[in-house]
Amino acid sequence: QITLKESGPTLVKPTQTLTLTCTFSGFSLSTSGVGVGWIRQPPGKALEWLALIYWDDDKRYSPSLKSRLTITKDTSKNQVVLTMTNMDPVDTATYYCAHRLQFRTFDYWGQGTLVTVSS
């Protein structure tokens, strides 16, 4: 059974760096074809993909946010970490991590964590 759970601060100040951790179980990020992605959703708005990391450490980023994002993995801890620099109130959103199935879809999602950016 695959599960994922996001953790991190619920409130960050403008210009600060956000660090979110996705802790997962039921799969290994050292298995060929496996990936984990981050997706966010501002209140009342659409899903927005942020980043992906694969078993071979291949990393992909949203072109519009690439300069602010870093995704890493710790295979031994079953964790994926996303950092986003220079946070702004428009970055207020629920942040989800999800299991990527063979490059094609997100088949399991975490419950999400709401991050509010405010001074």
Add this chain to the structure above:
Amino acid sequence: QSVLTQPPSVSAAPGQKVTISCSGSSSNIGNNYVSWYQQLPGTAPKLLIYDNNKRPSGIPDRFSGSKSATSATLGITGLQTGDEADYCCGTWDSSLSAVVFGGGTKLTVL
């Protein structure tokens, strides 16, 4: 502005059928697999359809997916009040090298 275009809302009566469209281009839907996600109020997205028309285990066959050229469609038959949710399409965009999503469609079961 989402890369994939969906109608903001659709509605139908219980027991009826509804379709939700997702329009893209050759760089995304035209050459990549499409997924559909259901998001019930206050919950995380849930995979409904992947690889254009496949259902994960546990998804009833009332839900179906299809793709033609640069558009995809989600169909739901035998509508139930529990189907009221937001539905979103997603795929890979080869030109952007990015995962792209539609803007989401809110389904109301009248």
